[in-house]
Amino acid sequence: MECRGKLDSGDDVMNCAECEILLHALIDGELDAGHAREVEAHAATCAACGEKLEAFRAMRQAMTGASLKEKAPVSLRSRIEAALPQPSAQIIAPRKFFQPSRRSFFGGLAVGTALSAAVAASLVLTVFRSDQEDTIAGEVVSAHIRSLQAGHLMDVETSDQHTVKPWFNGKLDVAPPVIDLTAEGFTLVGGRLDYIDGEPVASVVYQRRKHVINLFVAQRLGSEHATVTDRTIQGYNVRHWSEQGLDFWAVSDLAGDELDEFVQKISAALHPNPS
Amino acid sequence: MLDRLHSEAPTLFWTAERNTMTSDANADLDKTRRFRDAALPHLDDVFTLARYLMRNAADAEDAAQECYLRALCHFDSYRGPAMKPWLLAILRNVCYGEFARRGKQEMPSDSTGDEPAAEKLPMWQEPQASPETALLREQDGATIRRLVGELPQQFREAIVLREINDLSYQEIAEVSGVPVGTVMSRLARARALLRSAWNAAESSTAGTTS
Numbered sequence: 001m002e003c004r005g006k007l008d009s010g011d012d013v014m015n016c017a018e019c020e021i022l023l024h025a026l027i028d029g030e031l032d033a034g035h036a037r038e039v040e041a042h043a044a045t046c047a048a049c050g051e052k053l054e055a056f057r058a059m060r061q062a063m064t065g066a067s068l069k070e071k072a073p074v075s076l077r078s079r080i081e082a083a084l085p086q087p088s089a090q091i092i093a094p095r096k097f098f099q100p101s102r103r104s105f106f107g108g109l110a111v112g113t114a115l116s117a118a119v120a121a122s123l124v125l126t127v128f129r130s131d132q133e134d135t136i137a138g139e140v141v142s143a144h145i146r147s148l149q150a151g152h153l154m155d156v157e158t159s160d161q162h163t164v165k166p167w168f169n170g171k172l173d174v175a176p177p178v179i180d181l182t183a184e185g186f187t188l189v190g191g192r193l194d195y196i197d198g199e200p201v202a203s204v205v206y207q208r209r210k211h212v213i214n215l216f217v218a219q220r221l222g223s224e225h226a227t228v229t230d231r232t233i234q235g236y237n238v239r240h241w242s243e244q245g246l247d248f249w250a251v252s253d254l255a256g257d258e259l260d261e262f263v264q265k266i267s268a269a270l271h272p273n274p275s
Numbered sequence: 276m277l278d279r280l281h282s283e284a285p286t287l288f289w290t291a292e293r294n295t296m297t298s299d300a301n302a303d304l305d306k307t308r309r310f311r312d313a314a315l316p317h318l319d320d321v322f323t324l325a326r327y328l329m330r331n332a333a334d335a336e337d338a339a340q341e342c343y344l345r346a347l348c349h350f351d352s353y354r355g356p357a358m359k360p361w362l363l364a365i366l367r368n369v370c371y372g373e374f375a376r377r378g379k380q381e382m383p384s385d386s387t388g389d390e391p392a393a394e395k396l397p398m399w400q401e402p403q404a405s406p407e408t409a410l411l412r413e414q415d416g417a418t419i420r421r422l423v424g425e426l427p428q429q430f431r432e433a434i435v436l437r438e439i440n441d442l443s444y445q446e447i448a449e450v451s452g453v454p455v456g457t458v459m460s461r462l463a464r465a466r467a468l469l470r471s472a473w474n475a476a477e478s479s480t481a482g483t484t485s
Contacts, residue, residue, distance in 0.1 A: 021463045028437065028462075030444050056466055059473065063438045066416040068423070072322035076336045080318070080343045084307055135305070142308050149316070234312075 014042045136222045144251040154190035164191040176202035176217035179269040213252040221247035328370040342366040360446040430465035
């Protein structure tokens, strides 16, 4: 009704009907430069289309600003976690997310599959001993990624090593070394109890700039490596070494050489008097 | 000779089966872990679309959970590139399957109709005399949610995928199973409907406050 028919600008004319569709592609950033110019040119000369373009732009902005995305309820997240066949459902337990009472009929399924997964896992460990290191490396990276999700990073949040270390008492059968490397550019931010390969492990959390480093420490976690082994999984750098009867796994999105530097500092701090 | 073969066969079979089982179990654990890391971060998007399609929270939760279980089953065939549209396509199937199961009870009026069907919708013109219209300006987010929620199904789906799930036209086309051209006309229609509803809501507010 407000359309004025064709715009007489030679060959590449755009009419209001076309413009009415294409102006949405323009505000959605889906038009190539040529078409974008055409739509803008038409909107500049056609009052009706110009007004529409402005109105829809404003509407789009209001919608973006209103943050319309819903937050999935925590209970839904736990229901799904519980229904996924994985022994690491245990990981959820210490963080109070696991609510058996809220599980639906899928709960039965989860128990069944978790059980068979546990049986299968034990078979895997005995038969595929050599794969264990890879499996643990994968789990370490998964634990790192999970820790980056909101509210999962730290159970104890402090930069004081004398708070972090005692926090692990009674939670683990080892006392993980907690080393303050703030002066060296790696800030100690806290600690967390995590589960890898079905065993509780300590994670000491460090930060360099915006990059989080999880240092997982446990008595036996993978095969023993006197020297540092390095690998990259899903874009994360992973370092594993064994020292003083403990296994250390450092994971971060930090560049490889910076993570190496971190590993050296930790290792050096474990031997205050090098001989 | 035959006897030997018979006595050996089961042993061979057993060995083969056991090997498959352990490597399968290994692969399963790995698969679930990869699935969890790749898919769970999109739960808010999945739940949001479910909320707008199913139009109530309990159904949306069930649909989202069913979506994740199906997605895990099909994770082997997932080849990317993007996880979010893949999940949303599964969710959409879950919701439409549920509509079909219920005999379209919950289907909005225009379920499969052509776009002109949306034109004869009186609700866009009628100012809703509910108490919350008075709070329109302060509660913009809630109002927009309601207006989007009242759009006819295919337009609602298109605009939620675009504005809230932040998909590209190509991705929306894949999720909805229609050509990109259809996505564009649906979006244009959706925004036109939304705009008139928006204006109606604003003028009704202006009317009640002044």
